[in-house]
Amino acid sequence: MSHHIVEFKDVFFRYPDGTQALGGINFRITHGESVGVVGANGAGKSTLLQHMNGYLMPASGTVTIGDLRLTKRTRQEIRRKVGIVFQNPDDQLFMPTVFDDVAFGPLNLGMDEASVRERVNKALCMVNSLALRDKPPHHLSCGQKSAVAIAAVMAMEPDILAMDEPAANLDPKSRRSLITLLKTFKHSKIIASHDLDLILDVCGRCIVIGDGVVVADGPSSEILSDRALLEENSLELPLSLQRR
Ligand SMILES: Nc1ncnc2c1ncn2[C@@H]1O[C@H](COP(=O)(O)OP(=O)(O)O)[C@@H](O)[C@H]1O
Ligand SMILES: [Mg+2]
Numbered sequence: 001m002s003h004h005i006v007e008f009k010d011v012f013f014r015y016p017d018g019t020q021a022l023g024g025i026n027f028r029i030t031h032g033e034s035v036g037v038v039g040a041n042g043a044g045k046s047t048l049l050q051h052m053n054g055y056l057m058p059a060s061g062t063v064t065i066g067d068l069r070l071t072k073r074t075r076q077e078i079r080r081k082v083g084i085v086f087q088n089p090d091d092q093l094f095m096p097t098v099f100d101d102v103a104f105g106p107l108n109l110g111m112d113e114a115s116v117r118e119r120v121n122k123a124l125c126m127v128n129s130l131a132l133r134d135k136p137p138h139h140l141s142c143g144q145k146s147a148v149a150i151a152a153v154m155a156m157e158p159d160i161l162a163m164d165e166p167a168a169n170l171d172p173k174s175r176r177s178l179i180t181l182l183k184t185f186k187h188s189k190i191i192a193s194h195d196l197d198l199i200l201d202v203c204g205r206c207i208v209i210g211d212g213v214v215v216a217d218g219p220s221s222e223i224l225s226d227r228a229l230l231e232e233n234s235l236e237l238p239l240s241l242q243r244r
Contacts, residue, residue, distance in 0.1 A: 010061035023212035036199030039209035040234035045192040083158030089145035093137035123155035142169035196238040
């Protein structure tokens with residue numbers, strides 16, 4: 001199914017202050033692949049993910065989602081296909097209640113109220129957060145906000161899922177349920193994380209980003225057991241491989 005393909009070709013991006021964050025990114029993700037994106041702080045992971053739905057637009061090069069090349073004209077359509085969970089949940093939650101935040105996307109799709117309610121409840125259950133339904137998001141803990149931000153994206157039932165450090169604020173139990181959730185999401189997904197054990201568990205493939213370029217791309221089992229490669233990129237072997 002070509003609509004779940006994600007392709008970056010020679011993607012360059014520079015922030016307005018002159019920082020070149022992406023220096024020619026190339027990769028292609030095919031249907032159903034689960035791909036981890038790892039690298040040092042400032043390597044360009046978040047910048048890369050924000051190109052997947054046109055939140056940022058390449059300065060040069062192309063981003064293609066399914067059959068659509070990302071342009072200002074296709075951006076809205078692409079946003080319906082690609083669900084992105086941002087690194088900071090505060091960038092994503094802005095409504096008076098958790099319910100409203102999770103309902104926002106489905107309502108925008110033009111769904112009727114009963115179906116929206118069903119979607120919201122289902123998505124909140126997925127992240128064990130139904131009890132937070134009527135709370136204002138700014139009263140939540142960091143981890144609770146992260147869980148709600150994930151629910152807001154899952155409620156859109158995206159074709160492709162992109163998550164930026166989804167486990168960073170989660171307690172061990174919530175992290176474990178996130179892993180289960182990610183494993184049950186059968187479409188293409190791309191996950192940026194310093195949690196290399198999570199990547200090893202969830203992603204068959206791993207891309208290492210360094211200074212805005214792809215420095216390695218291969219099976220997670222090979223990439224994440226390559227101590228020298230990881231160290232060059234300010235990373236360490238996953239805990240599960242350190243005991244050997
Ligand atoms: N809004 C911004 N303005 C200027 N530079 C930025 C901005 N956001 C990120 N950067 C810079 O772009 C580079 C890549 O950042 P980022 O994509 O956030 O990396 P990562 O997610 O891998 O930590 C870094 O040098 C960072 O300082
Ligand atoms: Mg980041």
